[in-house]
Amino acid sequence: MAMPAFAERSDRDQPIQFSADKSEAINYDTKVATLSGNVIITQGTMTIRADRVVLKQNPDNTLSATAYGKPVSFRQKRDGSGEYVEGYALRAEYDGQKEVLELFDQALLKQGIDEIRSNYIYYNSATETFRAEGRPDSTLPHGSTPSSEERVHGTFQPKGKDGESKLPSPKPAAPLKPDTKLESR
Numbered sequence: 001m002a003m004p005a006f007a008e009r010s011d012r013d014q015p016i017q018f019s020a021d022k023s024e025a026i027n028y029d030t031k032v033a034t035l036s037g038n039v040i041i042t043q044g045t046m047t048i049r050a051d052r053v054v055l056k057q058n059p060d061n062t063l064s065a066t067a068y069g070k071p072v073s074f075r076q077k078r079d080g081s082g083e084y085v086e087g088y089a090l091r092a093e094y095d096g097q098k099e100v101l102e103l104f105d106q107a108l109l110k111q112g113i114d115e116i117r118s119n120y121i122y123y124n125s126a127t128e129t130f131r132a133e134g135r136p137d138s139t140l141p142h143g144s145t146p147s148s149e150e151r152v153h154g155t156f157q158p159k160g161k162d163g164e165s166k167l168p169s170p171k172p173a174a175p176l177k178p179d180t181k182l183e184s185r
Contacts, residue, residue: 011044011076012062012096018042018055031057041065045077045084048094062096074101076125078111086110087123099126107132117153 021037034054041048041055043063050067058064067074074087074094087110089103103109103121109130118132134151 011046012060014044016041016043016055016057016061016063018053020053039067043096045075047073047075048092049073050092058097060097063094064096065092065094067092067094071106072103074103083112085123085125087121089121098124100124113157119150 018033018035018039018041020035020039022035024034024036026033026035032055034052036052039048039050039053041053041063046063048065048067050069050072052069053065053067055063055065068091071088071090072092074092075084077084087101087103087108089107090105092104093102094100101121101123103123105119107118107121109116109121109123109132116130116132119135120133121130122132123130132152136150
């Protein structure tokens with residue numbers, strides 16, 4: 001199955017920036033870091049948010065990372081489009097050199113209003129393809145009752161002849177008005 005979504009090509013030319021509550025290890029010579037607590041990593045339009053991340057800057061300046069969270073979130077702008085690809089899972093492995101994102105356990109991959117859910121999703125932005133597998137959740141304690149997430153679930157929204165979504169556009173929110181009845185202290 002294909003979801004068209006080339007990653008933003010200029011991202012690899014941007015610096016890798018990271019912040020976290022704690023650094024377990026950072027090596028500027030090898031460009032490897034282990035971070036924990038509210039970790040945020042950005043490179044261009046790509047953002048990874050997680051509880052714990054081991055990240056590496058590859059020789060071609062791309063990022064590779066293994067992230068853990070409840071959930072991990074991944075977001076990257078599509079090249080030449082205003083649309084983003086988003087991924088969520090309890091564990092994610094991203095290989096910037098191969099342009100591959102793997103999502104493990106309670107995984108969700110979204111592009112616009114289309115989505116796929118499973119316990120394992122493999123997404124390759126270079127080839128515009130993904131693969132989802134119904135698997136047991138590896139984070140469940142042994143002997144636990146498996147959930148319906150062992151199956152693959154997805155939604156592709158209908159498109160019109162022009163390729164645009166056939167769903168009605170949401171109505172704009174009413175502008176907020178100040179409350180004139182509040183008294184100042």
